[in-house]
Amino acid sequence: MRVSRYGVVALTGLALLLLASARDESSGEDNPAKGRIEATYRVDWAGMNLGEFHLNATFKGSAYEMKANGDFSVLAGLVYRASGTTTSSGKMTRFGPEPSRFTLHYKGGDKRETRLMRFTGGTIKVSITPRKKQNPQKRIPVTKEQLANALDPLTAAFLSARYDGPRGDLKVCHQTVPVFDGKQRFDIVLTPKRADRLDATKGPVGLSGPVAVCQVKFKPIGGYRPDHPGIKFMSETDEIEVWLVPLPRTPLYVPYLIFVPTAWGRGSVTLTEIKMNIDG
Secondary structure (H helix, E strand, O other): OHHHHHHHHHHHHHHHHHOOOOOOOOOOOOOOOEEEEEEEEEEEEOOEEEEEEEEEEEEEOOEEEEEEEEEEEEOOOOOEEEEEEEEEEEEEEOOEEEEEEEEEEEEEOOEEEEEEEEEEOOEEEEEEEOOOOOOHHHOOOOOHHHHOOOEOHHHHHHOOOOOOOOOOOHHHHOEEEEEEOOOOEEEEEEEEEEEEEEOOOOOOOOOOEEEEEEEEEEEEEEOOOOOOHHHHHHHHOOOOEEEEEEOOOOOOEEEEEEEEEEOOEEEEEEEEEEEEEEEO
């Protein structure tokens, strides 16, 4: 039971963190889009549907606001149940997103946690409730330099800037996304894997066609325990991949499909529905 619970937590948590989008720093635009995006993702693990999470992103000029919430369970909650809500806000610049505030409210079993991160003047202030006592000797420390330009998980997960190349161009996979979740600092490194195609009968309406499939590497930087089995497994595997698709009539890319291996079965996160009202 304990192993199963850890596998579920690893998948649902990493699902949010490993959703990577394309950033093209050559764009001179400060506001890549205006309007609203609503997306629903389904999470599966070892042949079981764990649940889904819903994301709403709103763009107003250069400012953005995002909110995601999810409910996950195994066997109708008899084995495992968790829910969470996360928000992020900030602005878009010519170099990519700059978050200003991030929140996370998580509830799973007998565990509850609230995190708040504020991005101010190149620094990140973190508040975690309840605050657990940690043995600093067991964790690799996070330095101030490592936090420079780091994104919160939700911004790193979904928000993308412009990429003006052909649809399915594997150049979209050349990127490294720096992430800080309030405890751990890590990089999500994308590299080209292969070109594929999304069948019109499988994906949401309007997203069929060529897709870029990127290999994803999880690279821990600080705030983690080197002996943690989940960190060790995720940093060593070469089997994580993400399918990136462009939104119609926009230069925005979103993840359609993510494959995440775990020691207890393969997991996947799939975009099942998307609604948008965007002016590019």
